[in-house]
Amino acid sequence: MNTIGPVAVLGGGAWGTALANAAAASAPRRVTLWMRDAGAAAAMAGTRENARHLPGVPLHPGVLPTADPTTLAEAEAVLVVTPAQTLRGVLTALRPHLAPGAALILCAKGIERGTDAFMTDVAAQVAPGASIAVLSGPSFAADVARGLPTAVTLASRDGPLAAALAAALSGPTFRVYHGNDPRGVEIGGAAKNVLAIACGAAIGRGLGESARAALVARSFAELMRFARAWEARPETLMGLSGLGDLVLSAASAQSRNFAFGERLGRGASLEEAAGGKLAEGALTASGLVALARRREVEMPVAEAVAGLVAGTLQLDDAIGGLLSRPLRAEE
Ligand SMILES: NC(=O)C1=CN([C@@H]2O[C@H](COP(=O)(O)OP(=O)(O)OC[C@H]3O[C@@H](n4cnc5c(N)ncnc54)[C@H](OP(=O)(O)O)[C@@H]3O)[C@@H](O)[C@H]2O)C=CC1
Numbered sequence: 653m654n655t656i657g658p659v660a661v662l663g664g665g666a667w668g669t670a671l672a673n674a675a676a677a678s679a680p681r682r683v684t685l686w687m688r689d690a691g692a693a694a695a696m697a698g699t700r701e702n703a704r705h706l707p708g709v710p711l712h713p714g715v716l717p718t719a720d721p722t723t724l725a726e727a728e729a730v731l732v733v734t735p736a737q738t739l740r741g742v743l744t745a746l747r748p749h750l751a752p753g754a755a756l757i758l759c760a761k762g763i764e765r766g767t768d769a770f771m772t773d774v775a776a777q778v779a780p781g782a783s784i785a786v787l788s789g790p791s792f793a794a795d796v797a798r799g800l801p802t803a804v805t806l807a808s809r810d811g812p813l814a815a816a817l818a819a820a821l822s823g824p825t826f827r828v829y830h831g832n833d834p835r836g837v838e839i840g841g842a843a844k845n846v847l848a849i850a851c852g853a854a855i856g857r858g859l860g861e862s863a864r865a866a867l868v869a870r871s872f873a874e875l876m877r878f879a880r881a882w883e884a885r886p887e888t889l890m891g892l893s894g895l896g897d898l899v900l901s902a903a904s905a906q907s908r909n910f911a912f913g914e915r916l917g918r919g920a921s922l923e924e925a926a927g928g929k930l931a932e933g934a935l936t937a938s939g940l941v942a943l944a945r946r947r948e949v950e951m952p953v954a955e956a957v958a959g960l961v962a963g964t965l966q967l968d969d970a971i972g973g974l975l976s977r978p979l980r981a982e983e
């Protein structure tokens with residue numbers, strides 16, 4: 653039974669729009685899609701399309717695009733879908749407009765620069781006492797929006813809440829599994845973006861499919877080591893939000909992180925490689941590596957990406973560094 657009433661989505665990008673559509677399609681309910689730009693919200697309300705971030709996808713009739721934060725008060729669940737580096741600012745500004753009991757479902761994939769904080773920690777600081785969940789997994793916004801089969805995970809320390817939220821957002825082709833290891837789920841989402849950049853760079857540099865497969869496997873080993881050190885459950889990382897999302901993002905040029913790495917591999921500058929698009933991994937690499945070092949976790953692939961995006965390491969040196977590491981037992 654679907655027991656969650658009105659839903660709000662913060663952030664009118666590709667993923668926010670796709671999730672707003674999914675939330676409206678899963679039950680007859682109001683879905684408020686909050687955007688920072690009143691003009692863009694009005695245009696979307698008129699054309700019923702997010703022409704900038706998700707062109708060609710009709711907005712579900714149940715979705716109300718708006719820039720007015722006072723419309724958020726009725727929401728029982730709030731999906732927070734602005735980029736990771738904006739979470740603190742967006743939640744700080746909008747928290748006073750949210751119902752005190754509203755559950756926060758964090759959908760950005762990243763680690764905060766400067767503080768190296770996980771998304772759940774940022775949210776807990778800004779909204780102490782709020783029920784917090786994380787939604788992540790292999791899911792391109794365009795695929796979800798087109799109704800292609802997709803599966804994600806929604807996790808909260810409050811297991812029954814996670815189950816209720818997952819049921820409330822699931823639809824015939826959008827399958828939302830649930831769990832109680834939000835740390836594991838957010839680690840998978842944040843780290844896979846960094847590791848996908850490495851896979852893109854390898855392909856862009858012409859290293860071939862065998863190299864990509866090796867990188868995926870060694871990246872996954874890094875992910876597991878990191879997760880164990882940061883008190884996440886290994887099984888979580890073996891699921892949709894870890895292995896599933898790593899495989900998707902490492903294998904598809906549809907991934908902005910992969911595409912960013914691929915362009916770097918072909919010799920583009922950092923600015924050219926970004927091409928004005930969001931590549932969360934480039935912003936998260938330094939935080940991931942800092943957290944890994946803090947708990948003495950070896951992450952050579954993530955370290956290489958952090959060096960590349962900081963401009964302190966050249967790609968061929970990064971490749972040489974990875975290939976000349978001492979051979980050892982696989983673990
Ligand atoms: N796209 C995808 O397939 C998926 C994305 N994600 C994750 O979702 C998050 C968002 O990605 P996505 O929607 O694709 O990104 P987009 O680049 O498509 O959109 C980002 C949105 O965030 C808005 N925004 C940026 N900064 C702020 C701010 N300070 N305050 C309010 N709004 C802001 C932008 O507003 P404006 O339009 O005004 O610039 C834009 O609407 C990322 O962490 C990403 O990793 C997760 C799964 C799938």
Ligand SMILES: O=C(CO)COP(=O)(O)O
Pocket residue numbers: 761789790791792845848897900901906907908909910930931932
């Ligand atoms: O997280 C995503 C798919 O699960 C989207 O990946 P990109 O941000 O790399 O496009």
